[in-house]
Amino acid sequence: MAAVADRDFVVEALQWSATLVQHILRGTEDLILYSTAKFAFIRLADAYSTGGSLMPQRRNLTP
Structure with missing residues (x-):
């Protein structure tokens, strides 16, 4: 249980970033x-x- 609980922050960070x-x-x-x-x-x-x-009628974005 402790091994899985230590990685919960990674899952939460990935979920929030997604x-x-x-x-x-x-x-x-x-x-x-x-x-x-x-x-x-x-x-x-x-x-x-x-x-x-x-x-020429098509517009291209410039960086």
């Missing part, structure tokens, strides 16, 4: 959805994106 990542991913999924043409709630400024060379 939950945190899941919430972050849900938020980013909402941002992607809201920036589509269907909703158009969010628009990325042209300073943060560039046009593609083959498809």
Whole structure:
């Protein structure tokens, strides 16, 4: 029992980190959805994106 109880903090840390990542991913999924043409709630400024060379109407994110 003592050997298993000593590792409980690792399981709890992994569980909390997985939950945190899941919430972050849900938020980013909402941002992607809201920036589509269907909703158009969010628009990325042209300073943060560039046009593609083959498809100039497509915007690529710059790092």
